[in-house]
Every structure is written in C-alpha cells, then in structure tokens.
Amino acid sequence: MNTAIRLEVLPETHFDWIGVSSDEACQLHDAAVEAYGEGRLDEAERLLRNALAIFEQVEGPEHLDMAAALGNLGVLLEDQCDYLAAEECYVRAATITEAVEDDFINYEDYEDVARLRLRSLENLGRIHRTQCRYAQAEPVIRRALNFAERNFGAESLEASIALNNLGMLGKFAGWFDEAEDCYRRALEILEKHFGEDCAEAASIYHNLGGLEHARGRFTQGEPFARKSVELRRRVYGDDHPEVAADIAALAALLDGQGKYEEAEALFHRAMYVFRRAHGEDHYEIAVNLNNLGALCVAGGRETEAEKNYLQSLAIKEKLFGSDNLEVALTMNNLAALYEAQERFDEAEYLYRRALASFEGELEANHPNLEACRENYVRLMENIERRRADDFQPRFYSYIDPFPSLFSRE
Numbered sequence: 152m153n154t155a156i157r158l159e160v161l162p163e164t165h166f167d168w169i170g171v172s173s174d175e176a177c178q179l180h181d182a183a184v185e186a187y188g189e190g191r192l193d194e195a196e197r198l199l200r201n202a203l204a205i206f207e208q209v210e211g212p213e214h215l216d217m218a219a220a221l222g223n224l225g226v227l228l229e230d231q232c233d234y235l236a237a238e239e240c241y242v243r244a245a246t247i248t249e250a251v252e253d254d255f256i257n258y259e260d261y262e263d264v265a266r267l268r269l270r271s272l273e274n275l276g277r278i279h280r281t282q283c284r285y286a287q288a289e290p291v292i293r294r295a296l297n298f299a300e301r302n303f304g305a306e307s308l309e310a311s312i313a314l315n316n317l318g319m320l321g322k323f324a325g326w327f328d329e330a331e332d333c334y335r336r337a338l339e340i341l342e343k344h345f346g347e348d349c350a351e352a353a354s355i356y357h358n359l360g361g362l363e364h365a366r367g368r369f370t371q372g373e374p375f376a377r378k379s380v381e382l383r384r385r386v387y388g389d390d391h392p393e394v395a396a397d398i399a400a401l402a403a404l405l406d407g408q409g410k411y412e413e414a415e416a417l418f419h420r421a422m423y424v425f426r427r428a429h430g431e432d433h434y435e436i437a438v439n440l441n442n443l444g445a446l447c448v449a450g451g452r453e454t455e456a457e458k459n460y461l462q463s464l465a466i467k468e469k470l471f472g473s474d475n476l477e478v479a480l481t482m483n484n485l486a487a488l489y490e491a492q493e494r495f496d497e498a499e500y501l502y503r504r505a506l507a508s509f510e511g512e513l514e515a516n517h518p519n520l521e522a523c524r525e526n527y528v529r530l531m532e533n534i535e536r537r538r539a540d541d542f543q544p545r546f547y548s549y550i551d552p553f554p555s556l557f558s559r560e
Contacts, residue, residue: 173216176205180220187227199224218247219267222274229278232434232470238278245271265302269295269309273316283476283512285324292317311340315355322362325517334359353382357397360404365518369407376401392435395424399439406446418443437466441481448488460485476519479508483523490530499534502527 183198199220206216225240248268272295279288296313303309314337321330338355345351357379363372379397387394402417418439425435444459460481467477486501506527509520 173206173209176202176209176216176220179205180223184223187223192227192231196224196227199227213247213250215247215251215264215267218244218271221247222267222270225274225278229281232432234278234282234470238275238282241271241274241278245275247271265298266309269298269302269313272298273313276316276320280320280323282471283323285320285512288320289324292320306340306343308340308344311337311344314340315358318358318362322358322365325514325519327362327366330362331359334362348382350382350386353379353386353393353397356382357400360400364400364404364407367407367518369404372404373401373408376404390424390427392424392428395421395428396435399435399442403442406442406449409449411446411450415443415446418446432466432469434466434470437463437470437477437481440466441484444481444488445484448484448491453488453492456488457485460488474508474511476508476512479505479523480519482508483519483526486530487526490526490533495530495534498530499527502530 179198179202183195183202186192186195186198203217203220203224206214206220210216221240221244225237225244228234228240229237248264248271251264272291276288276292276295279285279291292313296310296317299307299309299313314333318330318333318337321327321333334355338352338359341349341352341355356375360372360375360379363369363375376397380394380401383391383394383397398417399421402414402421405411405414405417422436422439422443425433425439429435440459440463444456444463447453447456447459463481464478464485467475467481471477482501482505486498486505489495489498489501502523505523506520509517509523513520
C-alpha cells in the first residue's frame, strides 16, 4: 500500500508584494486543509479550487503558491481514486517547480521551495506508479531521491520517504533486492531519528511484509505485517483505514500459508472499515475483493469466488481502464478459476488479455508475467489434449469482465 498522503499547510512561498486577495486565497487553502483532515472532502475541494482561482488571477499561473495548492488538490483527488485528475494537478505543480528551480540555487535559504519541489516530484512519481506506469515512474522517483539526499542529506527524513517510494516501485516492478535495500535503509533512518519500534516505521514494516508476499515467502513476511499492525494501532486505534490496510496485508500473508480462518476474519474486518471510510468503489475495496476471491477458491467456494473477482474487476476497470496491470492481475485469477471449472473459452480470453497487459509493461522475468504465461501455456496444452480425444468444449455467453489474481501488499 502507499504511505499515507495528507494535505499540507501552504509553504511560505508567497512574498511581501502579494496583496490582500492572495491572503484570502491562503486562508481558503488552509481552511481546505482543515476540512480535508476532518473528512469533509467536498468542502475541501471547493475551497481549494476557489483558492486556486484567486492565486491564478492575482499571482499568475506559474507562481509557487499555485504549485502548492495544485499538489494538495491532487492529493484530495487521488484519495478519492480520481487518478487522471490528480495526475493533471501533479504535472502542473511539477512543471511550475521545475521552472523555478534554477532561481533558488541555495536551498538552505529557501527550504520551503526545496520541500515544495521534492513534494511535487514525489506526487508525480507516485501517481505514475499507482497507475502501473512503472517505466514512467522510475526516473521521477529516482530524481526525487537524488534531490532529497542532495538538499536534505542522506540520513534525513526526506531521504527516508524517498527511499520508501523507490522501494514500493521496485516491489511492483519486480526489482525485489533493490526494493528490500531501499526499505531497510529507510527504516534505519527512521530509527535513528525516532528510536526503535517507532510508530513512524509502520509503513516500512507493512512494505517489507508486502515484499515478502510478492516473493512468495509468506512465513517470512508475517512478522513484518504483525509489526505494522502493532505500531499503527498505537496511533490510530482499531478502526482507521491505515490500520485496516495493515490488517489486510497480514491476511494476505496468512492466506498464503493456508491459515484461511484467521485470514478470512481479517479480510472481512478490513473490508468493513474500508467500506465505512471509502464507500464501495475504492481501490482498497477492489484489492480485498480480489484477495477474498482467492481465499474462496482455496475453500472450494467457487461461486462466491467468481462474484468477488467480477466485483473487483468492475471497480478496477472503472478506476484504471481496461488495459491496466491491476486489471490484468484479477483477469489472471478469474481465468484460473474458469480453467478449473472447464470454462476454457472464457479462461483463454482472459489469459490473453492479461498477458497482453503484462507483456506491454513488465520485464520478461517479472513473476506476475511468468505466472500468467505459464497458466496460459498449461491451458492451451490441456485444450489440445482434449481436442485430440475429440473433446467438445462447452461454450458460455461471455460476461465482459471488470478488474486482479495476485494479492497486493
């Protein structure tokens, strides 16, 4: 999962010559941050858009205050899974901060400008990764890390955040060794600043558990996941979405070990919190529906598994479109279910679509691509054997699928 992203109070990037109207925009912006923190998202968006309109009129479209407000509007939209709109905000903010970077060579005197520049890079890299555009995300995320280390220091909290971001990209892109190195370096920095077992390290432990899950090392990942739950509960209690995400990650690792009863109880607990916090069409809901589908398959509840997969597909296609890697993950899972049910035409169709997405975005040795390719080859060999025995496949009216197989972090 992503580390938590929150709106920030506007950096002190507006200067003495800005007039009263700009002060009004700053007040609107800060009121939006407060509304967001209290869960009043519609109000927060309205206030941010009003602030942006004033900033643009008074200061111009390329002012740093515009970049700060655009970044926060992007965070709000991303939180609601409106990824394309969030990306537009992040691109504009990054463009503004990129243009002014050379004007502020001495970042020790302009720390707020440096932080704004770094945040713009982090936001842009994250939104590319979230949409599974790993090749596009990589140079941005690496630039953010280099910028953080150069301007804030290799042992700074800013560097820790940037290392965690690169680790997350590595986990999804299949660079598992580099991802682990990034996570452990990030954890070391946090512990130097806050001490061992600090609550701030919960996201790193969560991500280390997710990395072990991606490697198929479920037993090794379980202690990390339990640690993230323990640390995050200290801050938020039991009913916070970030705690629910940790619980869901733990459930996926337990599922991988065959501890189905505990895993299912945790999945349902997480789902309850996510639905209450986000509604029915959020990415977290889609991920947990997919993972519940896999658990139902293991328990022989195929009808329930199919329902969960199709619901997950529906949400993911709504959020990402039909050719996204997230969609391909669930298509692979649903295809495997259909193959087991001898619904070969549907399975073949889904495997082909999943493979096309994987091959378009992932390196040839990525485990998800390799698993899907093996599934497809096995299916085709099975079909050929049955045809040789004069087997007549059954045909089903196809339900155009909606979004995933492999559990995520």
